[in-house]
Amino acid sequence: xxxxxxxxxxxxxxxxxxxxxxxxxxxxxxxxxxxxxxxxxxxxxxxxxxxxxxxxxxxxxxxxxxxxxxxxxxxxxxxxxxxxxxxxxxxxxxxxxxxxxxxxxxxxxxxxxxxxxxxxxxxxxxxxxxxxxxxxxxxxxxxxxxxxxxxxxxxxxxxxxxxxxxxxxxxxxxxxxxxxxxxxxxxxxxxxxxxxxxxxxxxxxxxxxxxxxxxxxxxxxxxxxxxxxxxxxxxxxxxxxxxxxxxxxxxxxxxxxxxxxxxxxxxxxxxxxxxxxxxxxxxxxxxxxxxxxxxxxxxxxxxxxxxxxxxxxxxxxxxxxxxxxxxxxxxxxx
Amino acid sequence: xxxxxxxxxxxxxxxxxxxxxxxxxxxxxxxxxxxxxxxxxxxxxxxxxxxxxxxxxxxxxxxxxxxxxxxxxxxxxxxxxxxxxxxxxxxxxxxxxxxxxxxxxxxxxxxxxxxxxxxxxxxxxxxxxxxxxxxxxxxxxxxxxxxxxxxxxxxxxxxxxxxxxxxxxxxxxxxxxxxxxxxxxxxxxxxxxxxxxxxxxxxxxxxxxxxxxxxxxxxxxxxxxxxxxxxxxxxxxxxxxxxxxxxxxxxxxxxxxxxxxxxxxxxxxxxxxxxxxxxxxxxxxxxxxxxxxxxxxxxxxxxxxxxxxxxxxxxxxxxxxxxxxxxxxxxxxxxxxxx
Numbered sequence: 001x002x003x004x005x006x007x008x009x010x011x012x013x014x015x016x017x018x019x020x021x022x023x024x025x026x027x028x029x030x031x032x033x034x035x036x037x038x039x040x041x042x043x044x045x046x047x048x049x050x051x052x053x054x055x056x057x058x059x060x061x062x063x064x065x066x067x068x069x070x071x072x073x074x075x076x077x078x079x080x081x082x083x084x085x086x087x088x089x090x091x092x093x094x095x096x097x098x099x100x101x102x103x104x105x106x107x108x109x110x111x112x113x114x115x116x117x118x119x120x121x122x123x124x125x126x127x128x129x130x131x132x133x134x135x136x137x138x139x140x141x142x143x144x145x146x147x148x149x150x151x152x153x154x155x156x157x158x159x160x161x162x163x164x165x166x167x168x169x170x171x172x173x174x175x176x177x178x179x180x181x182x183x184x185x186x187x188x189x190x191x192x193x194x195x196x197x198x199x200x201x202x203x204x205x206x207x208x209x210x211x212x213x214x215x216x217x218x219x220x221x222x223x224x225x226x227x228x229x230x231x232x233x234x235x236x237x238x239x240x241x242x243x244x245x246x247x248x249x250x251x252x253x254x255x256x257x258x259x260x261x262x263x264x265x266x267x268x269x270x271x272x273x274x275x276x277x278x279x280x281x282x283x284x285x286x287x288x289x290x291x292x293x294x295x296x297x298x299x300x301x302x303x304x305x306x307x308x309x310x311x312x313x314x315x316x317x318x319x320x321x322x323x324x325x326x327x328x329x330x331x332x333x334x
Numbered sequence: 335x336x337x338x339x340x341x342x343x344x345x346x347x348x349x350x351x352x353x354x355x356x357x358x359x360x361x362x363x364x365x366x367x368x369x370x371x372x373x374x375x376x377x378x379x380x381x382x383x384x385x386x387x388x389x390x391x392x393x394x395x396x397x398x399x400x401x402x403x404x405x406x407x408x409x410x411x412x413x414x415x416x417x418x419x420x421x422x423x424x425x426x427x428x429x430x431x432x433x434x435x436x437x438x439x440x441x442x443x444x445x446x447x448x449x450x451x452x453x454x455x456x457x458x459x460x461x462x463x464x465x466x467x468x469x470x471x472x473x474x475x476x477x478x479x480x481x482x483x484x485x486x487x488x489x490x491x492x493x494x495x496x497x498x499x500x501x502x503x504x505x506x507x508x509x510x511x512x513x514x515x516x517x518x519x520x521x522x523x524x525x526x527x528x529x530x531x532x533x534x535x536x537x538x539x540x541x542x543x544x545x546x547x548x549x550x551x552x553x554x555x556x557x558x559x560x561x562x563x564x565x566x567x568x569x570x571x572x573x574x575x576x577x578x579x580x581x582x583x584x585x586x587x588x589x590x591x592x593x594x595x596x597x598x599x600x601x602x603x604x605x606x607x608x609x610x611x612x613x614x615x616x617x618x619x620x621x622x623x624x625x626x627x628x629x630x631x632x633x634x635x636x637x638x639x640x641x642x643x644x645x646x647x648x649x650x651x652x653x654x655x656x657x658x659x660x661x662x663x664x665x666x667x668x669x670x671x672x673x
Contacts, residue, residue, distance in 0.1 A: 015386045018434035022427050025437040028444055041385055048388025055341065055350060056389045056401065058382075081577075120350060121343030121399050170348065281438075309348040311397070 003302045004256075009295040011049040013285040019045055020284045036067035047117065050295060053306060060123070061116040103133035114167060122311050128166040136162045153183040160244045169250055171312035178247035186239040190232050197228035234268060235261045245298065252303035259297045267293055335359065336411055338404040342368060345397025355392070355400060357411045365400065376415060381408060383421035386428070449579055454612065457574035461567045469533040469570050477518070477536055488519035488541050495519055498539070501550070502557060505624075515564060517557070519544070527645050531560040533569035546641055555621055555635035562620025568613045575609050614659050618668065636669040 023038035043059040050057045083090035107128050114126035140155030157180045164176040204221040238259045245257035271286035337356040342365065343349070353367035363379070365372040374394060382391040390408050392400040402408065409425075412418050427433045488495065502517040515535040527543040537560045539553070547553045563569075618635075625632055643662045659665075 011386075015429075018431065019386060019428045021434050021437045021441065022424070025441045028441055041383075044382075045385045045388060048385060058389075058391060120348040121345045121397070121401075122348050307347065307349040311346050 001304070003304075005053050005300040005302050005306075007295045007298045007300070008051040009049055009292050010051065011046060011288050011291065013288045016045060016288055017281075017284040033067065036063040036070060039063070039066055046291060052119065052300060053302075055120050058118045059116060060118055061112070103137055104130050106137070107133045110163065110167070119169070120306070120309075122170040122309055125168040125170070125312055126166055127168070128162065133162065153187040154180050156187075156240065157183040160240075164244065164248045168312065170309045172251055172309050175249045176244075176247055177249065178243055182243055182247075183240070186236065186243060189239075190236050193228065193232045193235070197225055197232070200228075201225045231261070231265060234265045238264045251309075253306075254301040254303075256299045256301055257297060258299075259294065263293065336407050338402050338407045340365075340392070340400040340402035340404075342400050343398065345399065353400065355402070359414070361415060376411070376417070381412065381418070383418065384409060384425040453575050453578045454571075454609065457571045457578065460574055461571045464570065469535070469564075469567055477532060477534075477538070480530075480538070481520070484524050485520035485522050485538075488521050490519050490541050490544060494544065497550075498544070498553065498557075501554060502537075505554070505557060505561065509561070509565065515561065527642050529556050529560050531563035531568075533564070533567070535564050537561070537564070542645075543642070546645055547638060548641075549634060549637075551630050551634040552638040554630060555625060556638060558621035558624040559617045559635070561624075562617035563613065565620065566613070566616055568617070572609060572613065579609075611659060614665075618665060622669065632669040636666040639666055639669075 019041060023034070023041060026034040027038050040059065040061055040063045043061070047057040047059040080091070080094045083094060107126070107130055110126040110128075114124040117124045136158050140151075140158050143151035144155050157178070160178070160183075161176045164174050167174045201221040201224060204224065238261045242257045242259055245255050248255050267290055271282075271290065274282040275286055335356055335358055337354055340353050340355050342351045342353040351368060353365050355363055355365050357363045357376070361376045363374055363376060365374075372394070378395050380393040382393070384390065384405055387403070387405060389401045389403050390405055392402070392408075394400070409422060412422060427437070498519075499517055502515075506515045515537060518536055518538045519541060520538055521541040523542075525540055525542075527546040528540050529543055530538045532538070537557065539556070543556065544553065547556075621635060622632060624630075625635065639662055
């Protein structure tokens with residue numbers, strides 16, 4: 001018998017605003033050192049306010065480890081900045097180096113995050129070899145290039161499968177049941193959308209015959225084109241998120257994500273407007289709002305009680321990989 | 335004695351057991367509700383810091399932990415035993431609106447002060463501490479790129495060019511620590527009447543500007559302004575200032591860079607143009623000083639500025655926050671106001 005268990009989020013904008021502003025102040029006063037503690041407090045706030053069957057999630061990372069990771073990344077960044085000023089070739093060398101360590105960064109970031117997240121005192125896990133990660137990224141990259149992009153949805157499928165399939169909760173691994181065809185379906189819709197958008201822009205451009213109509217028609221075409229492009233980007237993001245989450249299962253339990261493109265687009269647009277008009281003061285409100293919407297649309301379809309998961313054996317992970325990922329603001333595809 | 339409700343997790347399975355924890359003044363805590371009671375001393379358990387009203391974790395020796403929503407009771411226990419003072423004051427800071435607003439004001443004033451005074455002053459120190467070869471290296475290919483993109487060779491007659499080259503040499507030679515500077519003429523419909531200083535010491539004057547000038551002294555004023563840019567090492571300082579300012583802003587908006595690039599990009603853009611205006615003013619002052627020293631009426635600079643604005647049609651006539659130059663009317667006032 002399946003029971004639908006909703007994720008509940010109890011974060012409040014007013015409360016988070018105060019935590020946020022104190023984080024900024026202390027980070028500022030300590031010249032950035034406090035940022036590691038700020039990150040942990042922020043994560044703890046959001047994890048701690050996320051409940052599933054009356055138990056909350058917990059973020060357990062050690063700020064000192066995060067600080068070390070950040071210092072390493074910062075050191076690399078300074079080296080990179082100096083090196084590229086001296087010789088342009090150094091930039092390419094760094095780029096190559098970064099490309100080579102990318103699979104490592106990816107695996108380490110996911111592992112650090114998962115092993116420092118717990119629910120009911122059982123930690124999540126991520127375990128994958130760097131070789132397999134390199135295989136996914138290099139193989140997927142080559143495939144995408146060789147097929148002139150036709151293989152890209154397959155690459156996204158491989159990456160999602162890699163991420164979900166190598167994750168676990170305690171000693172129970174996650175399973176991933178989506179098929180490549182599902183990903184192709186999403187990208188096909190987006191592709192048709194782009195073709196329609198280009199066609200519409202074309203018609204609008206052609207419709208304006210005289211020079212003045214061409215100007216207004218041109219502007220209209222450009223604006224419409226970018227609007228539809230924005231819409232399609234949000235559509236892709238939303239649909240892939242839904243697809244990945246809804247096909248992740250843990251034992252006999254399943255997840256279900258029901259985000260809607262129009263809602264997500266509205267949240268993105270109104271958040272941006274609110275942030276700009278409030279000179280950034282509404283940032284905490286915007287974040288809370290986004291997280292709340294995402295969690296309101298996430299459910300666990302539980303096949304029975306959640307009492308029987310068993311803890312797994314884990315090694316600890318250094319934070320450097322995660323901090324590199326953070327620094328470059330990677331989308332880890334989940 | 336304080337007693338609270340909590341959930342107990344043994345750390346081996348995900349089973350939840352409802353328990354009660356009683357804290358004794360002696361520093362012992364007793365957990366009841368399990369098959370057998372657990373007794374620990376407060377010194378052997380770790381309690382997570384309070385963050386908002388999120389559940390508190392009490393990590394017991396071994397892998398087990400308790401989770402409770404009764405934050406106030408836990409705080410009372412910690413206060414009674416004088417533990418985790420730092421975290422308790424942090425929470426006080428985070429939970430009072432007054433403190434939060436004070437933090438907001440301090441952050442804004444601090445960031446403003448740093449960006450307004452700290453960063454420019456530091457950049458100036460660093461720039462003048464670096465050898466001049468750094469400037470030269472920065473702008474090595476600058477002219478080549480501009481030649482390809484916007485400039486074509488000058489149509490000016492050679493004797494006109496020579497006239498100004500002689501004047502320019504005279505100007506640079508008398509500046510005591512003058513660097514290698516060179517004057518170049520270029521034609522450009524796109525740029526119109528204008529002059530540029532490259533960090534390498536090359537100063538470019540467009541044909542259009544030479545034709546626009548009604549008096550030799552007007553061009554001397556413009557040249558003095560451009561020499562001011564080079565002497566004050568504005569390109570290097572701009573580079574240093576902008577990268578430092580980006581770091582400051584990234585530090586402050588660190589949480590949001592992924593939320594929207596716009597909210598981080600806007601202040602950076604505003605700052606860049608603000609710094610740029612400060613440099614223009616500094617170069618104006620340099621020109622003013624030079625003109626005074628050579629008994630050139632300041633009028634001349636004001637006149638050519640006005641004519642440049644008229645010619646390009648889009649001079650910064652209003653004080654726009656997005657403008658890279660100060661408003662022409664302000665600059666003209668500055669030159670006309672002084673004698």
